[in-house]
Amino acid sequence: MEDNLAPPPATSSGTVHGLGEENSACGGIGGKPPSCKSPRKTVKKCESATFHLDGAIYTIVASPPDRSQPQGEPGDETVNRQRSPAPPPPPNRNGQLSKQGSLTIVRRSSQKKTLNRGSSVCSVDDDSLDSVDLTTDNLPAVDTPDACDKAAIRLRCLLRQLKKGEISADLLQRNLHFAAKVLEAVFIDETKRLADEDDELSEVQPDAVPPEVREWLASTFTRQLATTRRKADEKPKFRSVAHAIRAGIFVDRIYRKVTNTALMQFPSDVVRVLKTLDEWSFDVFALSESGTSQPIKYLGYDLLNRYGIFHKFKVPPATLENFLVRIEEGYCRHRNPYHNNLHAADVAQTIHYMLCQTGLMNWMTDLEIFATLVAALIHDYEHTGTTNNFHVMAGTDTAMLYNDRAVLENHHVSASFRVLKEDDCNILQNLSKEEFREFRTLVIDMVLATDMSFHFQQLKNMRNLLTLAEPSVDKSKALSLVLHCCDIAHPSKRWDLHHRWTSLLLEEFFRQGDKERELGLPFSPLCDRNNTLVAESQIGFIEFIVEPSMAVCSDMLETILGPINAPTPADVPPMSISEQTDASKAKDGLNLNCDVQAKYSIPKPWVGCLLENKTRWKEQALKDAETRAATQNDSENSQQSSPQHS
Numbered sequence: 001m002e003d004n005l006a007p008p009p010a011t012s013s014g015t016v017h018g019l020g021e022e023n024s025a026c027g028g029i030g031g032k033p034p035s036c037k038s039p040r041k042t043v044k045k046c047e048s049a050t051f052h053l054d055g056a057i058y059t060i061v062a063s064p065p066d067r068s069q070p071q072g073e074p075g076d077e078t079v080n081r082q083r084s085p086a087p088p089p090p091p092n093r094n095g096q097l098s099k100q101g102s103l104t105i106v107r108r109s110s111q112k113k114t115l116n117r118g119s120s121v122c123s124v125d126d127d128s129l130d131s132v133d134l135t136t137d138n139l140p141a142v143d144t145p146d147a148c149d150k151a152a153i154r155l156r157c158l159l160r161q162l163k164k165g166e167i168s169a170d171l172l173q174r175n176l177h178f179a180a181k182v183l184e185a186v187f188i189d190e191t192k193r194l195a196d197e198d199d200e201l202s203e204v205q206p207d208a209v210p211p212e213v214r215e216w217l218a219s220t221f222t223r224q225l226a227t228t229r230r231k232a233d234e235k236p237k238f239r240s241v242a243h244a245i246r247a248g249i250f251v252d253r254i255y256r257k258v259t260n261t262a263l264m265q266f267p268s269d270v271v272r273v274l275k276t277l278d279e280w281s282f283d284v285f286a287l288s289e290s291g292t293s294q295p296i297k298y299l300g301y302d303l304l305n306r307y308g309i310f311h312k313f314k315v316p317p318a319t320l321e322n323f324l325v326r327i328e329e330g331y332c333r334h335r336n337p338y339h340n341n342l343h344a345a346d347v348a349q350t351i352h353y354m355l356c357q358t359g360l361m362n363w364m365t366d367l368e369i370f371a372t373l374v375a376a377l378i379h380d381y382e383h384t385g386t387t388n389n390f391h392v393m394a395g396t397d398t399a400m401l402y403n404d405r406a407v408l409e410n411h412h413v414s415a416s417f418r419v420l421k422e423d424d425c426n427i428l429q430n431l432s433k434e435e436f437r438e439f440r441t442l443v444i445d446m447v448l449a450t451d452m453s454f455h456f457q458q459l460k461n462m463r464n465l466l467t468l469a470e471p472s473v474d475k476s477k478a479l480s481l482v483l484h485c486c487d488i489a490h491p492s493k494r495w496d497l498h499h500r501w502t503s504l505l506l507e508e509f510f511r512q513g514d515k516e517r518e519l520g521l522p523f524s525p526l527c528d529r530n531n532t533l534v535a536e537s538q539i540g541f542i543e544f545i546v547e548p549s550m551a552v553c554s555d556m557l558e559t560i561l562g563p564i565n566a567p568t569p570a571d572v573p574p575m576s577i578s579e580q581t582d583a584s585k586a587k588d589g590l591n592l593n594c595d596v597q598a599k600y601s602i603p604k605p606w607v608g609c610l611l612e613n614k615t616r617w618k619e620q621a622l623k624d625a626e627t628r629a630a631t632q633n634d635s636e637n638s639q640q641s642s643p644q645h646s
Contacts (some may be wrong), residue, residue, distance in 0.1 A: 346501075
């Protein structure tokens with residue numbers, strides 16, 4: 001897919017046009033067919049011609065021998081080619097050249113030039129400015145290098161014509177608007193580049209260090225990744241893009257045919273359970289009890305297939321199966337009651353609901369969807385069944401390795417990527433370096449954000465962000481909050497599922513309490529088998545942790561998805577006469593703004609579940625309190641009656 005780099009003939013103005021017009025007129029991107037003939041062009045005599053090649057501007061200036069050599073701009077590379085005095089040039093159809101002339105080739109970069117203050121050097125002479133076409137019908141895109149050149153020339157032409165009083169107000173306004181948009185595009189591009197660097201680096205003045213040193217500072221002493229960005233002047237040609245799309249579709253069709261025949265076979269009971277995968281209260285226990293006891297293998301495989309990950313990222317089906325089996329084995333390593341393969345499958349299904357049923361997937365790229373699903377599957381990989389605080393207090397090797405910071409979360413993501421490095425488990429083998437870096441960064445951010453010690457700060461930051469007039473939500477932070485909410489979402493599921501999860505989690509806590517007793521450590525909260533208020537703890541967990549988390553997550557999703565799902569004018573049905581009258585009265589009488597649209601809302605099935613579960617726990621708490629009171633009375637009565645019998 002090579003581009004035709006040979007320059008086409010120059011126009012009479014000396015400016016070379018691109019290949020797009022020629023190709024479109026003669027059959028499109030496939031090149032000019034043999035039978036297509038271009039009309040014969042009339043070439044006017046001109047003193048200069050300008051060519052745009054490989055990001056540079058070449059100006060060829062022909063002048064008679066008695067004229068002085070034109071001065072180039074600062075930074076121009078000028079090559080003077082004097083005609084040989086003898087023999088004279090051969091005659092052509094325009095006649096014998098009788099004078100010795102000079103040919104000057106001036107090479108200029110199409111990038112921005114840095115000129116000294118007060119410099120009077122300009123790239124276009126005054127005579128050429130008079131011939132500039134100031135119409136705005138065929139202007140280039142404002143974010144291209146050619147737009148900068150066009151804007152500069154037009155501004156100089158406007159200045160010249162303003163002095164003469166020959167410019168109309170409408171033409172002046174349209175050209176100034178174009179120039180302003182070009183400047184805004186340049187400013188936005190530069191602002192985005194600088195905004196990628198951390199605040200610490202912003203203290204270094206741009207002129208204080210060379211660009212190479214600044215890049216080294218950014219890559220070494222900040223969290224900014226040294227990812228390569230395509231320059232504005234390196235945008236692919238239309239022909240290259242079209243060929244790439246055509247080849248990509250061809251390869252994609254072949255890969256679909258191959259992978260569809262190699263997909264893993266599912267047991268019939270598993271297929272039956274997975275039909276309810278899109279429901280909020282999906283029963284992951286039923287999936288495990290369908291005779292397989294491999295929920296991660298089948299649910300993870302089905303999810304990645306549903307989102308087209310196999311063919312989009314050329315994931316070999318057998319490799320994905322190996323990876324999921326290894327991840328499942330890691331979850332079962334410590335035989336935890338709660339943090340096991342069932343929990344991982346449940347979180348992955350919950351985040352699937354968030355992506356699919358709320359429409360969040362429409363805000364994400366395919367790579368981000370891929371990373372999000374994998375992050376959910378591996379977020380508790382090789383969990384030890386104990387908390388971070390236990391590791392720190394017990395001084396375990398894992399705590400020593402990660403310096404007491406997000407001990408388990410660091411291990412989950414680190415151990416998972418070690419599995420991904422194995423050839424038979426490397427589902428990322430066909431990602432580019434840039435894709436792998438983006439994938440890894442997002443997975444790390446999301447998994448580390450499941451550390452409960454970040455919970456309140458995470459909610460506070462998102463709340464503050466959403467209170468802004470025009471909030472701009474970072475994808476990594478948004479997806480991290482979604483995964484965190486899915487990780488603690490079982491109290492927002494159906495009661496039978498939530499109650500079962502609660503029993504399993506408490507058993508895991510109690511096992512940790514047993515270990516703490518053996519090590520002589522104080523009991524962690526909810527870890528003492530003989531002194532834990534189950535119902536009260538769940539009420540507090542729902543009211544202070546889960547409900548606020550789901551509320552903030554809902555607000556965030558509606559803020560993100562609102563602009564995407566905003567109705568267009570064509571979608572708004574016309575109002576009847578009575579409706580128009582009512583709207584007019586409301587606006588005049590109550591000073592209401594009828595243009596304000598209703599806030600976009602996502603489905604929230606968790607609201608009803610949270611309310612029901614909290615009500616049930618409150619009822620259980622009353623029963624438990626009565627039972628404890630009765631037990632205490634019986635104990636006191638037995639103590640009082642004991643001396644009498646003696």
